[in-house]
Amino acid sequence: MDWYWVSSIDSDAGKKFSCLVRNIYGQVFGYVLLQVIVLEKRRLGRTDLKVSVIGFGGGPLSYPTVDEAKRLVRYAFDRGVNYFETSRVYGDSEEKIGMALEDVRDDCILATKVRHRSKEMAARANLKQSFRNLRTDRIDLVQIHSVNDLKTLETVMGKNGALSALKEAQSKGKVDHIGITGHMPYVLSRAIETGEFDTVFVPLNLIEREAEEELIPLAKELDVAVIVMKVYGSREFYWVQRDSRAENRAIQFPPKDFEQIFGRSGLERAQKSLRYVLAQDISTIATGFSHISEVEAAVKVAEEFKGLTEKEKRDYRFGQMPPEPFCRDCGLCLPCPDDINIPAVLRFDRYSTYYGLEDWSRRFYEKLTTKVNSCSECGECDAKCPYSLPAMKMLAEADKRLLSR
Numbered sequence: 404m405d406w407y408w409v410s411s412i413d414s415d416a417g418k419k420f421s422c423l424v425r426n427i428y429g430q431v432f433g434y435v436l437l438q439v440i441v442l443e444k445r446r447l448g449r450t451d452l453k454v455s456v457i458g459f460g461g462g463p464l465s466y467p468t469v470d471e472a473k474r475l476v477r478y479a480f481d482r483g484v485n486y487f488e489t490s491r492v493y494g495d496s497e498e499k500i501g502m503a504l505e506d507v508r509d510d511c512i513l514a515t516k517v518r519h520r521s522k523e524m525a526a527r528a529n530l531k532q533s534f535r536n537l538r539t540d541r542i543d544l545v546q547i548h549s550v551n552d553l554k555t556l557e558t559v560m561g562k563n564g565a566l567s568a569l570k571e572a573q574s575k576g577k578v579d580h581i582g583i584t585g586h587m588p589y590v591l592s593r594a595i596e597t598g599e600f601d602t603v604f605v606p607l608n609l610i611e612r613e614a615e616e617e618l619i620p621l622a623k624e625l626d627v628a629v630i631v632m633k634v635y636g637s638r639e640f641y642w643v644q645r646d647s648r649a650e651n652r653a654i655q656f657p658p659k660d661f662e663q664i665f666g667r668s669g670l671e672r673a674q675k676s677l678r679y680v681l682a683q684d685i686s687t688i689a690t691g692f693s694h695i696s697e698v699e700a701a702v703k704v705a706e707e708f709k710g711l712t713e714k715e716k717r718d719y720r721f722g723q724m725p726p727e728p729f730c731r732d733c734g735l736c737l738p739c740p741d742d743i744n745i746p747a748v749l750r751f752d753r754y755s756t757y758y759g760l761e762d763w764s765r766r767f768y769e770k771l772t773t774k775v776n777s778c779s780e781c782g783e784c785d786a787k788c789p790y791s792l793p794a795m796k797m798l799a800e801a802d803k804r805l806l807s808r
């Protein structure tokens with residue numbers, strides 16, 4: 404019986420190569436061209452590491468049992484995923500990743516986070532335990548976790564802030580690279596401008612696109628790697644995590660307009676959003692996995708991805724931002740003395756007017772306990788907005804639109 408001997412696979416390049424074909428007597432009788440699909444790798448900014456474009460987000464890993472989690476992580480590794488991302492705040496996720504990858508440690512890029520803000524706590528309570536959990540004496544990337552406002556950024560970067568602990572660990576050769584994570588592109592842009600961070604981890608999906616305006620181009624200019632979170636909105640392939648996990652779960656029963664734009668099934672929505680994000684200038688998408696089928700689905704989309712079609716570009720308004728004035732969702736106008744969730748109201752209005760999600764947005768707005776009619780017109784939001792938006796006026800117009808039928 405003939406057998407096939409693969410001479411080499413250029414996995415960095417993605418897909419293609421030639422291989423030798425031999426028969427049982429070892430005689431080489433030719434080259435054939437095979438199309439082999441290998442998960443694409445992209446450069447992780449100035450770290451120069453090569454990461455699989457689909458990364459493994461360890462957020463949901465506390466749900467499966469140890470054995471299930473090990474199987475899941477290992478399945479992802481076998482499918483070509485080499486970027487594994489976790490945190491001390493994700494239950495026992497670090498331990499499970501550490502156990503699953505111990506024998507292939509050097510073939511993986513391990514990233515974790517410190518959630519403490521002070522130097523002492525970051526080093527003492529966080530990093531030491533992370534090394535034990537991950538079963539390694541060297542971590543490729545440690546990120547300062549969830550920096551969502553400028554005050555916190557100032558704290559972590561101060562003399563006694565968490566960044567000093569990471570830099571110390573880096574100088575001892577225990578941490579290779581330092582990154583930052585958060586949900587507010589405005590704050591993250593200010594962070595990477597300092598030159599202290601090699602990577603930035605930020606939400607990006609079909610409708611949560613604020614990072615595209617300033618952060619991604621700036622990161623490109625500074626050679627800082629962009630790692631994407633919340634590509635599906637949430638780990639169950641439902642949309643817009645922060646809205647769906649808030650006080651209502653309405654998104655599980657999306658109205659017609661939502662389905663028309665994003666697809667009927669969770670899988671279809673996930674595929675669309677993955678394709679949209681794969682087309683961006685980003686290094687990897689670290690999406691949270693809790694089941695092998697989710698890994699399989701994500702890897703398949705990435706393997707087959709050859710760029711967006713012209714129709715997709717039109718449908719998704721690829722490369723465009725909403726018309727001015729639009730809220731960037733940075734949250735810097737909060738707190739409102741009348742307790743109005745200003746960015747949420749303007750977000751629902753944007754979803755309604757720009758993305759055509761009228762019913763869906765109304766449904767969310769109706770559920771907000773404090774609406775714009777509570778506004779005492781103090782003008783603070785206008786004064787605080789770094790984009791000089793007429794926020795108060797925009798809120799009044801949004802309220803009218805969202806409540807009209």
Ligand code: SF4
Pocket residue numbers: 738739740741742743745777778779780781782783784785794795798
């Ligand atoms: S103008 Fe209205 S919405 Fe803006 S901060 Fe004041 S009370 Fe809040």
Ligand code: SF4
Pocket residue numbers: 729730731732733734735736737745746749784787788789790792794
């Ligand atoms: S109104 Fe301005 S400050 Fe408030 S969230 Fe939007 S962009 Fe940020």
